[in-house]
Amino acid sequence: MSSSLPNFGVAQPGTIAEAVAACVSHPGSRFMAGGTDLLVNMRRGIVSPDFLINLSGIDELTAIAADAQGMTIGAGVTIASLARNAAAVTQYHALAQAAAAIAGPGHRNMATVGGNLCLDTRCVYYNQSEWWRSANAYCLKSRGDTCHVAPQGQRCHAAYAGDLAPALLVLGAEIAIAGPKGRRRIPLSELYVEDGKAHLTLADGELIVAVHLPPGAPASAYSKIRVRGAIDFPLAGVAVALSASDNAIVSLRVALTGTNSWPFLLAGTDPFVGQLIDDKLLHAIDRLVQKQVQPMRTTLASANYRRVAVAALARRLIANLGGTAAA
Amino acid sequence: MHKHSPPSTKRLLKLKLNGRWREDAVSEQELLVDYLRDVTHLTGTKIGCDGGECGACTVLVDGEAVPSCITLAVRCEGRNVETIEALATQGRLSRLQSAFHEKLGTQCGFCTPGMIMAAEALLRSNPTPTDGEIRTALSGNLCRCTGYVKIIESVKAAAGVTS
Ligand SMILES: Cc1cc2nc3c(=O)[nH]c(=O)nc-3n(C[C@H](O)[C@H](O)[C@H](O)COP(=O)(O)OP(=O)(O)OC[C@H]3O[C@@H](n4cnc5c(N)ncnc54)[C@H](O)[C@@H]3O)c2cc1C
Ligand code: SF4
Ligand code: FES
Ligand code: FES
Numbered sequence: 206m207s208s209s210l211p212n213f214g215v216a217q218p219g220t221i222a223e224a225v226a227a228c229v230s231h232p233g234s235r236f237m238a239g240g241t242d243l244l245v246n247m248r249r250g251i252v253s254p255d256f257l258i259n260l261s262g263i264d265e266l267t268a269i270a271a272d273a274q275g276m277t278i279g280a281g282v283t284i285a286s287l288a289r290n291a292a293a294v295t296q297y298h299a300l301a302q303a304a305a306a307i308a309g310p311g312h313r314n315m316a317t318v319g320g321n322l323c324l325d326t327r328c329v330y331y332n333q334s335e336w337w338r339s340a341n342a343y344c345l346k347s348r349g350d351t352c353h354v355a356p357q358g359q360r361c362h363a364a365y366a367g368d369l370a371p372a373l374l375v376l377g378a379e380i381a382i383a384g385p386k387g388r389r390r391i392p393l394s395e396l397y398v399e400d401g402k403a404h405l406t407l408a409d410g411e412l413i414v415a416v417h418l419p420p421g422a423p424a425s426a427y428s429k430i431r432v433r434g435a436i437d438f439p440l441a442g443v444a445v446a447l448s449a450s451d452n453a454i455v456s457l458r459v460a461l462t463g464t465n466s467w468p469f470l471l472a473g474t475d476p477f478v479g480q481l482i483d484d485k486l487l488h489a490i491d492r493l494v495q496k497q498v499q500p501m502r503t504t505l506a507s508a509n510y511r512r513v514a515v516a517a518l519a520r521r522l523i524a525n526l527g528g529t530a531a532a
Numbered sequence: 533m534h535k536h537s538p539p540s541t542k543r544l545l546k547l548k549l550n551g552r553w554r555e556d557a558v559s560e561q562e563l564l565v566d567y568l569r570d571v572t573h574l575t576g577t578k579i580g581c582d583g584g585e586c587g588a589c590t591v592l593v594d595g596e597a598v599p600s601c602i603t604l605a606v607r608c609e610g611r612n613v614e615t616i617e618a619l620a621t622q623g624r625l626s627r628l629q630s631a632f633h634e635k636l637g638t639q640c641g642f643c644t645p646g647m648i649m650a651a652e653a654l655l656r657s658n659p660t661p662t663d664g665e666i667r668t669a670l671s672g673n674l675c676r677c678t679g680y681v682k683i684i685e686s687v688k689a690a691a692g693v694t695s
Binding site for chain 2 (some may be wrong): 211215217241249285308314315334425437
């Protein structure tokens with residue numbers, strides 16, 4: 206049993222500027238944070254960069270702090286430390302819950318926030334060994350020319366299945382990005398586009414430095430469906446941030462993952478402001494979720510199950526948070 | 533199978549392995565599990581899947597349980613790596629190892645090194661865990677033999693927590 210990976214070089218930058226410079230001078234290189242997504246995909250020959258830029262030696266990326274201005278979470282903060290961070294647990298509950306539900310405990314010790322946000326999209330025809338994919342003539346996402354999920358179409362429908370993104374979306378997160386042209390800050394929602402083959406808007410050489418959350422977060426929660434109670438990616442996941450007064454909605458945000466090629470905020474929730482959290486409202490939310498999610502046959506569980514189950518999760522989270530917020 | 537790769541470059545890796553500092557020339561693409569098994573010949577750490585799925589390869593890096601099959605060896609520069617071989621002293625099983633032996637927490641034994649290292653990390657930070665805490669700590673380790681009940685009993689026995 207020897208080297209499970211093809212040859213590649215590794216750079217160990219100590220600063221963000223060095224990491225960006227290394228990326229610019231090695232076209233085709235990839236950033237590696239925890240490596241818990243990238244190295245798995247490399248072992249399966251899904252991606253084969255010949256140069257990796259290891260971000261784990263950059264101190265600036267591991268800063269995490271909360272104050273009156275909100276919370277800043279470095280892209281290199283591990284999922285395990287985020288899950289037990291006091292500010293996340295007490296103020297940004299959906300985020301702590303999402304972190305605790307990622308993969309297994311060993312992965313969480315290595316996996317990072319930045320790597321989670323930039324996770325590759327997933328599909329049952331893609332996350333397979335080299336021989337499996339070659340026997341199936343590969344697919345549109347990589348090296349093939351047909352999509353086995355939607356053979357008529359020209360687009361890859363692989364699902365984005367990161368757990369943190371929906372929680373961060375409902376909490377109003379922005380991300381700080383560094384790249385060859387300097388730094389910029391964008392709402393997290395602008396990091397993604399709905400394209401299974403290219404779901405990130407980062408330019409060449411750009412990396413995520415940190416995530417910023419505004420202060421005064423409303424009550425929030427995250428929940429996912431997965432095949433097993435641990436390890437597994439979400440078949441679908443929902444985050445909700447809700448503030449309510451006298452059982453009526455003051456503000457409501459819902460975001461979804463696992464169902465589409467991008468994580469996204471549910472559109473059309475504004476008209477619910479002022480309405481009572483009752484069966485009628487929950488039914489309307491269920492309808493809205495089912496309308497906007499687009500699960501495809503990218504997982505072993507059926508698309509329809511994911512659609513119905515994710516809507517039920519959204520309903521349940523809102524009912525529970527409504528109870529808490531009203532109390 | 534893979535596209536043309538550049539020639540492998542080696543680098544000197546210095547780390548503390550099971551209590552002793554050592555230096556080895558390792559390829560940059562070497563996985564920690566391959567380094568442990570092929571270079572240092574510590575074959576107690578097992579490989580049970582094609583990457584990141586099963587926990588059989590779990591070792592401790594700076595006291596934290598991690599899957600060594602998706603960790604590059606060069607990332608462990610200057611760090612403290614512990615494998616299952618670190619636990620027995622002078623041929624005597626550690627308390628946790630004995631507990632797995634006595635409580636039948638091991639059957640075929642393939643998952644055992646990973647299970648024990650994950651449990652070792654737990655007991656160091658939380659010497660008297662609850663059932664739920666044990667289950668969570670071991671939730672990334674798959675076992676195809678025991679049905680897990682005996683494994684949880686073994687960890688409880690080692691911790692001296694009564695059932
Ligand atoms: C068995 C198993 C189960 C899993 N289950 C889950 C799960 O339930 N939920 C879930 O969300 N994930 C899951 N994962 C995936 C993965 O462990 C996590 O998403 C993790 O957070 C990825 O982070 P990382 O630091 O390891 O990323 P890496 O593998 O290092 O990187 C992933 C991608 O992000 C890019 N990247 C990393 N950091 C940055 C940055 N700062 N800026 C720009 N790009 C960057 C890399 O270039 C790469 O393309 C699972 C993985 C395995 C192996
Ligand atoms: S959705 Fe289609 S193109 Fe995309 S990974 Fe799956 S099979 Fe391939
Ligand atoms: S060998 Fe299966 S997780 Fe490492
Ligand atoms: S004892 Fe056989 S896999 Fe666990």
